[in-house]
Amino acid sequence: MAEANGKRFHTRHLIFLLMAIAVVLPLIFKPGLPLRVTKEVQDIYDYIEGLPEESVVIISFDHEASSLPEMVPMAEALLRHCFRKNLKVCGMALLAEGTSVGDANLRRIGAEYNKEYGEDYIFWGFRPQHEVAILALGEDITREFKTDYTGRPISGFPIMQGLRNYQNVAAVISVGDGDIPIYWVNYAQARYGVNIIPAITAVMATTMYPFLQSEQIVGLAAGLKGAAEYEKLLNRTGLATRGMDAQSTAHVLIIVLIAIGNIIMFRQRGGKRS
Amino acid sequence: MDISTTIAAILTLAIYSFLYRDNPVYKTAEHILLGVSVGYFVVITISNTIIPKLIIPLFVDGELIYIIPALLGIAMLLRVTKQFSHISRIPLALIIGVGAGIAIPAYMQAHLIAQMKATMLPLSNISNIVIIIAVLSVLVYFFFSRKHEGAFGVTAKAGIYFLMIFFGSTFGYTVMARISLLIGRIQFLLGDWLGIIR
């Protein structure tokens, strides 16, 4: 895109360089700006904290590999909380790429807390066509997922004892980078009344607020910032918290760039008019 | 700095070469990605859906009813051919019909009834009043059978400004998301790969 215009080449690349600096420097020097926990994230934390031990939580990895830097810290924080509270965690994915990510995350965090596969957590695997899969789980989980991710019969695992459908599930955490968390609201919350916890990319944050106000979702954890807040609540510094300083400087850079760009525009316009 | 991480890092840098300009290194990396992701998708779809939901019930458990979805699935694959692609309209119609049938009550419940209820707020504080005015004025903006003039026009105008606030906050959050992705990749390059930051 730069080859056709020599002058563009410079400005554009200078801005790219500024962006890289704005992100790299805070990551190296770590000023450690104070972090505020929002009510939306606190609500999720309180809800999970209030669940009785052994409650079943479904965590659905409804994202693609493209948003991993946002989704992984989020899933890690929520999983740590669930395992710390001794909840039973059932993993699944409604997008194919979330499948491998989900399996790896569950095993890694499960091992951190010495949890047994099949006893304390399980990974059911992937199902296509979100709305249909969500509805099917509302009727009979063992019919929807006859086998786990690697093909072993699901009914053989102790965690599945007494787990039939959403009636036995305390909450569904949807770690999503698109509109699948909305599908969970539309099809699982509305129809079956199950509690939905959206852990989503920042891109989708504003679209979830109407459901927050109408209490169709428990709370809202959005983006790397949401993950950082959760890490703070768990008293554990992770990738998200360490990224927050860079997030701040990069935002300031963007705002400054918009301001300069507009000032230049108004100057030029003013010049033309006079 | 193990070999796997180094490979991942080299591929990451290959993608970043696009920032200079579109070039063969980027193009190669992009096509590797395309091939691998399509292959990944095919394997997961077969191993996680077609095998457990169709092959095992039909061929291992011998439940003959599954012959119907099997035939419909094969009919779907005929879409790839020129000659028989019209047959694929039957399974397609089933999926679309099912989708439409379940969407109606879902939208009615979650997006209309529940959202209407949540807007029926007592007019006791500024925020509640703003919420009601904003919802109504946006509805007026998307009203097409009447010209936007007079009081109606003023309401529609208010609607567009509320929409702008919504688009603005979406803009802010989207910028945030894109930067988070960059932070994640830099953490990978400088941390996991080079070990400069921890």
Place this chain on the structure above:
Amino acid sequence: MTDKVLYIHKPFLILLILTLIPFSAQAAIDTYDTPNDGGNSITVTWGGEVIAQSRDKFTSLDIQRQKVAESAGWETAAVLPVTDSVFVDDSVKDNIPYKYRIVFSAPEGEALIFESEPVKSSPQFFNTKRLNVLIGVIICCVILFYYIYESRKGKKFYLRPIGGLQAIDDAVGRATEMGKPILYSAGRGKMQRVATIASMNVLSSVATKTAEYNTPLIFPNSEPVVAAVAQEVVYEAYLKAGHPDRYNPDDVFYLTDSQFGYAAAVDGIMVRRKPATNLFIGTFEAESLILAETGNSIGAIQIAGTDSTIQLAFFIVACDYFLIGEEYFAASGYLSKDPMVLGSLKGQDWLKIIVGGAIILGAVLETAGIGFFSKLFGIG
């Protein structure tokens, strides 16, 4: 509904089960067929003063059931925390009478037992909790089909002028005056997407004008199928306008399906051919940003129409005019003059009036402290 209450000591529990002494207390246990379900389920609830007063004394709570006809022994249906007050038994058979009892017991041996009247489970044909949804669906059906029917019969409905559409007309004129081409992009949506289909309607109208004014129309595509359809649409428009000779098939072409590759290539086209107007109409993803930025830097008038809120946020600040979601579909329906779409739009407008009216009524009643109306909007 009448209940039997009993204080016993654990060693004698088994003995006493056979010789229950009826004890009438306040309604403490209630059993009923679980409502709005497919059968095979009985709900047991308990409460009342006796339980409330003595709950702290006990450490375990057993729910037991018995098939009345078989006069068999009691079987444990569930063991619950003593604080619970409801249990749904999903493992019963339909149309068989069952009796339930709840047994509170303490380690010291003290126990408190309540026994219920016989109860049967049965499936229901209508879920009464969803009545409001049914009414809503019926209202939608009636209104929408009335207007679609009227529209198909030939009735014309008024559609307000849409700013972005007018802007498209003007922009074509401007390009002609400047002697520069128009660039059209439908983004990266597949052909079956509603936003892509709507884009083809807009394209047809734009192409009719460029044919009249003899202004070049460039349309790089990222989807082979869309490219093929677009070529047909543009050629047909030129034919209708009476200038098939002015159609240049090389200007409507397939570029690449790579997201950023597409953006980079379109950028190159913009810089080289300097279009006076850029039209971004269709399904856009992240590439929107790059396209709109370059378009802005070459000083083109830019008009965007899409249903993606995220890309709209960027388009609004980088384009001169925009069509937001529904507005875009309405514009496309207006251009295509499809009676089904127009009738449907009219029906949706009426539904919006109903929704708005209900919200106002609900808010006013809430303010007056009357909550019954908003309760009708509960979901379950």
Place this chain on the structure above:
Amino acid sequence: MYRRIPLIVCFIFGAFMLIQFFVPHRVSTEFYEMTLEWAQIIYAFALLVGALMLMKHHAVNATRKSSDDRPFSIIVIAGIATMCIAGLIWGHGEGTVFNWFFQNVQAPMQSTMFSLLAFFVASAAFRGFRARNTQAIFLLIAATIVMLGRVPIGELISPVIPQVADWILNVPSMAARRGIYIGIALGSIATSLRVILGIERTYLGGS
């Protein structure tokens, strides 16, 4: 004929799924669960169709000597083949070749691809995002408040900024989004009803 059968199928399944919502009876639920299962199976095949079309396109391209993109098509085919062989023969769980490719090739490249957008946003911020009218000014002000209010630095500048950001997100922005949702819901219900009754047939495609 070719048009009528799909319309009938669509009507039967669409109408049933709609009515089933109100009928909890076991017979209805049984047929409902079966339909859900069928839909998923067929959908999985539909997903494979997309992949097959892409493979066909690149296979044709890879055999065409004149094509400039030939090497790239060969790379795509090789990628698909590697993953399919690895995944379908040695499995897809942890520690497999398939999983290694996902974790070290696909995942890093895909997330890097999207992180390019951070740079593009920066460049567009300077050269594209303009407060060209009052509407755009509103948008940019809301965006600035949210961008500052949702990261630590906003709090540092002034504790009012995060509060204003919270209010914007929870009140006007939320309500505007709700207005859009209501509109979309009515539109979706209208489209779905038209699809079930066979008035809307665009999905069947041309010819």
